[in-house]
Amino acid sequence: MNLTMIEAAAARMAGHIRRTPLLNAPLLDKAVGRRVFVKAECLQLTGSFKARGGWSAVSALDPEARARGVIAFSSGNHAQGVAYAAAQHGAPCVILMPADAPQVKIGNTRAYGAEVVLYDRRTEDRDAIGARLSADRGLTLIKPFDDAQVIAGQGTVGLELAEQAAEAGIARAPVITCCGGGGLASGIALALAARAPGLQVRTAEPAGFDDMARSLASGRRERNPTTAGSICDAILTPSPGELTFPILQRLAGPGAVVTDDEALRAMALAFTHLRIVLEPGGAVALAAALFGENLPDTVIAVATGGNVAPATFARALERFA
């Protein structure tokens, strides 16, 4: 993994993946007592940064592999990112999803053009089904974070941030990033280390699912006891990636942890002051930027996604807006 791969991913994405804006709001800064800049990846195609990693991975395949197609295991943003990228490349795409995934997510993934294969979480082995499909059809598996081309794709957020921070006159700041397996955080960290060394990545996770923060503290890959039980469902992963963790160990600051209520409050403040829609898992970094302690007077948060159920969003507004 290096800057060259990220630059190559950016070149393959040019004209296809959106350069998302770096937003800020004077009244939000006033309310919170520091300058908070938000990289709005919720405005990315498919509603999350995952379209970058999907595009990078699909576009990096050799033409024969691409023509055979790709497969991903996901009921969330990764599914939509890969499905969209595959469709735009004319590549067949299979998404393996638990049969009890929300209908809207199944429907959206199909609408992006993917073939959705459902399995029973209790009785069927996802990996075995995936391996059989891959073998039968010659599909390439695109992992959600532990894949060099996926990390390179997510790292293009860092290239944009380096430019946008310079335009805004920001030389030094933490770049707080919502973190599941660490694909986005590690990609951004690599890009910033090369292009804007005054900007340092810090991961943010939901309380109780802070495997990355604990791993960064202990120096080895710690596991979460479970991957269910937070509203921040988009970023609940069992443990840091094999590829991502060493990068973050080398380049990231200590990890931040926020509560579900803090994520909902951040969603409400983003609604009021930035007029963007965030999902709970996509608001975790903003929550850390708004409510964290011992932060400098200028902070950047990556708002990673905006695919949220209307009822969840309405509840955040009712409680906190």
Next chain:
Amino acid sequence: MNLTMIEAAAARMAGHIRRTPLLNAPLLDKAVGRRVFVKAECLQLTGSFKARGGWSAVSALDPEARARGVIAFSSGNHAQGVAYAAAQHGAPCVILMPADAPQVKIGNTRAYGAEVVLYDRRTEDRDAIGARLSADRGLTLIKPFDDAQVIAGQGTVGLELAEQAAEAGIARAPVITCCGGGGLASGIALALAARAPGLQVRTAEPAGFDDMARSLASGRRERNPTTAGSICDAILTPSPGELTFPILQRLAGPGAVVTDDEALRAMALAFTHLRIVLEPGGAVALAAALFGENLPDTVIAVATGGNVAPATFARALERFA
């Protein structure tokens, strides 16, 4: 009014006013059966395009006038746009607002640094109070739309659109624009006529408050019977402006009209597919782009603002998301 004034306004805004993104969403296009691009002015500083006109007008004053200060009559987005621009220029700013305006709007306008002067709508004459304040302190009145520098500022949306449409490969399309007095629509129309003549402005208004559509049809400035009674409160004005109407008469297509429910549906679709927050009046053009008839296969809508009460937004989601 001409392109040179708009270009000069853009030069004065550079580095201060946000270049807002032109968004689109593949699944929204699929659902509606045409390509819909959205110029997201809800992401502008202060949450609406009004920051452009405010900046343009304040920055165009000679230094002595600016030092004496500015005044505006508004309880809405124009108030916040002018207040923000004045504060950034170090200019005193008085905003005259009805005493029964929502507390949050009064509070926000004060938070931007303005002095808010409240008056009683039933017993006091706004214009007389404004005239006295202006005379006493030498304040310059900044009108919401019938002011050449304000129109020039709003017209910078058109300069950006011309570039962004070219980048997206759009040579011909209607540019549907939410319309109150016509400041934004006329500014955009002037910019596009010079820079992207294949893009033609069409105004969009709430049903029952379609003074511009009727005026464009009749060839003279028609009036609305009232300026209250639609949830699209940001764009309820008595009649087209003296400066704006001749420009639109010359350059705009026929005006579109949408119902309040269509505006709410557009807000819900913008939430789901674009992850942006729109206020009802800011969603009128998108509603026309989504639900209008006899439109070509590519349409651009200007989403003008996102300052909406949480309860109104939650209601739109509950009913239509």
